[in-house]
Amino acid sequence: MDEKLKKLYEIASKGVEEEKKYAERLRSLANRIKHPVLQALFKAIAHDSEKHSFILEAIKKYLEQERPLLSKEELEEIKKEISEHIREEAEAIRELNELRSEVDLPQLKLLIEAMLNDERIHHELLVSIQRIIAEKETVEEDDFWDYIWKHSPWHGTPGG
């Protein structure tokens, strides 16, 4: 492992546990605060901290050479599952968009906005995964990940 990856590995190892702790603290704060809007937002952020813990765990495992190839069967399974989820999410995004323009109360707008942002990112990421799987009968491992990266919601416009 080169120096940069070693550093990443150390940060990830430390972060896995830290993010879990942040999540616990936020969750206990959420349980003490009785206001439903703040409670939901704190719980949502706690959830995200847990999510970050999973992500850091994945970085750790990848660096520990845990890199199984995706089989054709697995790709098929992913394809089936995500197309359903994409439809559901597209519907949710439409609904939330509508609600956002209809609801004027800032506290509710905030909650709707928080959810909408998440759904958009889920949607884009799943669509990218679906597109690459659908485009090719057999997906070369490197092509797969390059494509996912290029079309990820965190990487600007397609092809960018």
Ligand SMILES: [Fe+2]
């Ligand atoms: Fe985090």
Ligand SMILES: [Fe+2]
């Ligand atoms: Fe979602």
